[in-house]
Amino acid sequence: MSLIAVITIFILAMFVGLEVIAKVPQTLHTPLMSATNAIHGVVLVGGIYVLAVATEPIGYGVGFLATVFGVLNVVGGFVVTDRMLEMFKRKPKPAAATAPKGGE
């Protein structure tokens, strides 16, 4: 990929991030942060790569550590987010379910 293509992708991604986040309600900010936290764990792809191409002890050691960190970030992040969101998904009380917000 050319440098300019890479920069373009990166900048566009940032704008998408700005757009989609601005609409998330405060109620979901903690799970949102936790989910984005898990998403940046995608660097695990890099961890797997450097460990796969490692050929000697330092490469193995550092690559292994990077991969463990990455797995912790990804797995922990997604599991914790799911736990939180599960609580939000519980059905609201029947009365509250139909009433629009603030309407009493």
Next chain:
Amino acid sequence: MRINDIIDIAYLITAVTFMLAMKLMNGPKTARQGNLLAAAGMTLALVATFFLQNGEHTIMQDHQGGLKVINLGLIALAFLVGGVIGTWSARKVQMTAMPQMVALFNGLGGGAVALVAVLEFREFAQTGIFEPVPLGTSVLSLVIGSISFSGSMIAFAKLQELMTGRPITYPGQKFVNFVLFTSAIVLIVFLIGFTHSFPLFLGLFALALVLGVVFVLPIGGADMPVVISLLNSFTGCAAGLAGFVLGNTALLIGGGLVGASGLILTLQMCKAMNRTLSNVIFGAFGSVDTTAAAGGTAHQGTVRSFSAEDAAIVFSSANSVIIVPGYGMAVAQAQHVVKELANKLAARDIDVKYAVHPVAGRMPGHMNVLLAEADVPYEQLYDLDEINSAFAECDVALVIGANDVVNPAARYDKASPIYGMPILDVDKARTVIVCKRSMNPGFAGIENELFFLPNCVMLFGNAKQSIAKLSAALEEV
């Protein structure tokens, strides 16, 4: 079509799932699917990586096409170790401890970025091929990743109370930080522009770790949500930069998304406190606790203390109650008893609402998560803007372990450190009942004149016990 092209498409699909996932986070009903979608996308990217071609064979095969047993074994072991510990800790952690958990996982992500950068640079050094872009991005991702790692670890230690949660300051701190920061810049320029020395690179690694520590040390308790969000943004940017080196769209887009969204959240929180980001980072807010409290305000009024029974009587004659949760509720794990109390009030036809300040707790939306855990329907939770006009018509405002976010001084007292911060107008309620452990000032170290107002009474004690007693006393009335 080469296999690597197919893998690139897989990475692109992953990136799309990330974007869709964040869009699904817009509502509580779809948020969980969003998270699962992102997890599925992540799995796809990870699986695809195993099939990356390096010359004739995949990166998991040697030159003869045989499997690299050691590397694969280590990867499997890393997944086992990380997967088991990650799942276990994520399942065990208390909802109240969520901020430090997020800080910890975030830091590990930053650490992973930094370590990947170390191996990349080492390979450049071994092959002697230093192309400007991979070189520059690996140096930058090292620095940002390391700052995120050590900064998050300090944030974790502060939130877990392994060390004091207050800002840590010392004479000459700003000068020391300035020197450290400048040295880092010089090293970065040197490494990219002049000598591509691996030992120097490791020196920069160490320096960046120190920078992360000194960056978070002077930032105190109530500002923690801002820092965690900012560090999250850092790790995102670092991961995106790592994507530059690897030419990987999943990293580029995932990192870019997180970098930007973390920054937006950070700025939103600063706005909620009516402070600038630089004031949060460099302000050492609340470090002068005793002096500020003594100098800023001098209260002549008296504080009235109620027993649970007295408070129950106030509630029994109310028509509407607004509950204002704060960090004290989290510390005492009081969310379940609060919900019980709310149930009893609702059974008496008393209208119950919850008012959540944007910076209540130690992370954005912290209170919402705790109340959701206690099964409080999210329709009963209101933001500052939505609820503030309702206090004037409400009979009882029950403040549980919140302090600075209900301090009326923020409205007019220019000498107060929290002057200008939008607050919840609990003082406008007919009666304010404040559940608090003692008269100690809150995290910002400021005395709260609310407690001295004639319509305010205190319910001293641990939030969980106090609310449970109140709840029991309500049965008797």
